[in-house]
Amino acid sequence: MSGDHLGEPDPKIAPVHLTAAYELVVEQIRRAIDLGLFLPGQKLPPERDLAEQMSVSRSTIREAVRVLVADGILSVRRGASGGLIVNNVHTRDPEELRVYAKRKRVELNDIFDFRIVVEQATASFAAQRRGDDNLAVMRTALAAMEEAIAASSAEDDDPDPIAAFNAADTSFHMEIARASKNPHLLKSVEAIRRAMFLPVGGVFIKLRKDANAMHEPLYNAIADRDAARAAEIMAEHVQATRRAMMEFLDGKR
Amino acid sequence: MSGDHLGEPDPKIAPVHLTAAYELVVEQIRRAIDLGLFLPGQKLPPERDLAEQMSVSRSTIREAVRVLVADGILSVRRGASGGLIVNNVHTRDPEELRVYAKRKRVELNDIFDFRIVVEQATASFAAQRRGDDNLAVMRTALAAMEEAIAASSAEDDDPDPIAAFNAADTSFHMEIARASKNPHLLKSVEAIRRAMFLPVGGVFIKLRKDANAMHEPLYNAIADRDAARAAEIMAEHVQATRRAMMEFLDGKR
DNA sequence: TCCCATTGGACTGATACGTATACCTTTAAG
């Protein structure tokens, strides 16, 4: 029977994956670009600065740059006022992009299935438990979003309004989570924010203008301590965002 | 002004954290134990096997073992039929545990608030998406729970049936999460189990006998693909567990 | 009783990865 040591019942323990430093750097840079912190045509900080900011050696940064260049995400120009330049998205193979988008679609659906559940509950708890300090932060975030939208309505092509909007939006939702006084909900919302921007990027501020329309009523419901209404509005809000994102992925941009 | 090179506008890019291999190993093993994949008193596979299973060298495993021993999670015995032994967490007397758990009352409430939300949704999705393989695992877990209850009904005072019940219970709920086909829900359920394992321990298997009564109907609802019923039963089940736990904390036992 | 298989403990040399540092090359701006 050749009976070696068969019999291992089940693999309760899986292989560990050791992530290389340069991979972490690749992820970080890719994420920053996806978030709209660096727009096409713009330059990243010089390699030496990146190295310092990321607490990593320049060699490691350069390995990461190689990967990003190979992926068509960056271009490199040498010489004075050269640097690491963020590529235009169109430079990339359309077919590859479609496949990419489709994969992201699945990820996004998972995220939104999760998000509805979590944020609805979060809104409900927040309405019951919020303090005035929470309201204050939320109001600040609302104002910041308005401002960002106003700034972006100009022909201005700065990255700042986009990043600013995303930051404020995140701050708004996170404050609701904080108001829920539940650390697990807070952690989940945080995870959602992180996961969401990876597949999508901060490209579509315009789509979110209407989504933003629901922020104010949501604020009011929470201020009024109306848990049911808050939950309802939040559910709608998340659904609206989901629709907008899916349309975006379907190429209607 | 002293104007050095101030002006770095914002740190769009954060330091990366390089995780050592042995840390990953520690995390894996700790997780497996938290989830009841290895019960107190049981042995982990020999270092050499662990190394192979985790695609890592034995030296790395040993570094991780040092950490786990220092944390009091493992004991090491040398020689033939020695090995890495999972320590018993709840060797303490019930009263002491109750005091400990009382301190954890707030934390437990947070966990259950979160748990209702998450596991209800999980059950609903599971009913819609489960495969036959999921049912098989769930059935195995059900049987294991019955067996554990039977074993504990004896005058037996071993920790084993208790831990075994918890492990099977965890396996049951985790499999539902797996059937939901949503990685975020799965991660959350796992986090819940890990958070509950410590404060709850195996103190009160008797209380859970009735809770266990709901496992079978829950299984049926999921097998029937009845999402609404599954969600409802799950909500009740979690509530029942919560009540039982709170009563225990209030000393009714 | 005694041998021996099993399992943790300890050591060594090889290698890959990341760091630190210095220096070269390209290029735009003054």
Place this chain on the structure above:
DNA sequence: CTTAAAGGTATACGTATCAGTCCAATGGGA
């Protein structure tokens, strides 16, 4: 045409991890 600001290249060093070998304890079976 000099200079400063990038990226490009090269070298040496430290260390984490690996692969392999041998030692030490220990319990069970011949």
